[in-house]
Amino acid sequence: MVKEKVLVIGASGQIGVELTLALRRIYGNANVVASDLREENQLLKGTGPYVSMDVMNKEMLHVQVIRQGITQIYLLAAILSATGEKNPNLAWHLNMQSLLNVLDIAREEKIHKVYWPSSIAVFGPTSPKNDCPQRTIIEPTTVYGISKYAGEFWCNYYFQRYGVDVRSLRYPGLISYKSAPGGGTTDYAVEIYHEALEEKQYTCFLKEDTYLPMMYMPDAIRATIELMESPVEKVSVRTSYNLSALSFSPKEIAAEIKTHIPEFSISYAPDYRQQIADSWPASIDDSVARSDWGWKPEFDLARMTKDMLDNLK
Numbered sequence: 300m301v302k303e304k305v306l307v308i309g310a311s312g313q314i315g316v317e318l319t320l321a322l323r324r325i326y327g328n329a330n331v332v333a334s335d336l337r338e339e340n341q342l343l344k345g346t347g348p349y350v351s352m353d354v355m356n357k358e359m360l361h362v363q364v365i366r367q368g369i370t371q372i373y374l375l376a377a378i379l380s381a382t383g384e385k386n387p388n389l390a391w392h393l394n395m396q397s398l399l400n401v402l403d404i405a406r407e408e409k410i411h412k413v414y415w416p417s418s419i420a421v422f423g424p425t426s427p428k429n430d431c432p433q434r435t436i437i438e439p440t441t442v443y444g445i446s447k448y449a450g451e452f453w454c455n456y457y458f459q460r461y462g463v464d465v466r467s468l469r470y471p472g473l474i475s476y477k478s479a480p481g482g483g484t485t486d487y488a489v490e491i492y493h494e495a496l497e498e499k500q501y502t503c504f505l506k507e508d509t510y511l512p513m514m515y516m517p518d519a520i521r522a523t524i525e526l527m528e529s530p531v532e533k534v535s536v537r538t539s540y541n542l543s544a545l546s547f548s549p550k551e552i553a554a555e556i557k558t559h560i561p562e563f564s565i566s567y568a569p570d571y572r573q574q575i576a577d578s579w580p581a582s583i584d585d586s587v588a589r590s591d592w593g594w595k596p597e598f599d600l601a602r603m604t605k606d607m608l609d610n611l612k
């Protein structure tokens with residue numbers, strides 16, 4: 300078996316912490332190098348190597364890849380949808396240049412595999428609202444969505460032209476308790492659990508009937524690892540796979556929380572994020588991921604809510 304050495308870029312973020320820990324369980328602690336611009340997340344401390352690094356510094360990234368003998372790269376550094384609308388130039392610059400830096404180095408150093416996440420944010424108001432298919436009209440209206448859409452085609456280009464084995468998932472909104480979300484439109488579905496336990500009240504920045512595609516983090520981590528471990532002939536999509544688990548509204552998640560915390564109440568004060576949410580599908584058809592490499596989610600809203608509240612308590 301080839302010995303793999305993995306680099307995770309953006310390891311201190313919402314996905315990065317849990318993905319790094321999962322990869323360390325598979326490849327061994329010493330073989331997964333965590334890196335980020337910000338300081339090492341508390342949960343990562345003492346579990347394996349950490350390098351402080353700006354992915355925009357291509358030279359430094361290249362040196363690290365050679366010095367550490369890296370064979371796989373997971374690129375998670377990005378600016379998400381809500382923060383992106385506040386600084387569109389920065390979001391475009393970081394989201395695009397980080398990917399191009401990684402793809403170039405992967406090509407040059409013959410990196411075995413690259414992982415780069417896309418998002419349901421690639422879809423726009425002209426895409427089908429329900430069960431949005433893998434291949435459909437894609438006209439994103441946020442800078443984040445535009446950067447994900449362009450990124451998907453760069454991944455496809457590097458695969459077709461240079462043979463870089465880059466794989467990608469269009470994650471829905473991710474819900475987790477270990478590390479905080481980083482400026483997305485779906486973040487309300489994490490905040491609501493914290494506020495329900497601490498304040499018994501939550502003011503939601505989306506309207507009560509805003510349905511969005513969502514997923515619990517353990518499912519997202521498993522999907523990522525299953526895709527990355529699939530034999531190459533099973534990976535037919537080289538832009539990014541639709542991935543689905545849940546679709547619910549603020550009203551529905553609040554009702555589920557109330558079954559555990561009866562005194563919990565929710566109110567609504569929609570802000571600029573409503574427009575972003577309204578531009579996205581309510582649910583996603585992930586049948587291609589299911590048939591290509593056997594994807595199947597495990598958590599529904601009830602099971603996720605129980606697990607979130609048990610762990611946050």
Ligand code: NAD
Binds near residue numbers: 312474
């Ligand atoms: P996050 O914001 O929580 O984490 C991103 C990490 O990248 C942060 O720790 C940040 O410090 C780091 N970073 C930022 N700029 C950097 C730089 N120049 N150099 C090195 N590190 C830098 O984001 P996340 O939620 O963990 O998302 C990870 C990826 O998954 C992103 O590409 C995001 O678009 C995608 N995604 C996330 C979700 C979700 O719900 N969390 C959904 C769809 C797609």
Ligand code: AKB
Binds near residue numbers: 420443482485
């Ligand atoms: C966001 O809301 O920006 C992210 C995403 C769906 O990509 N959670």
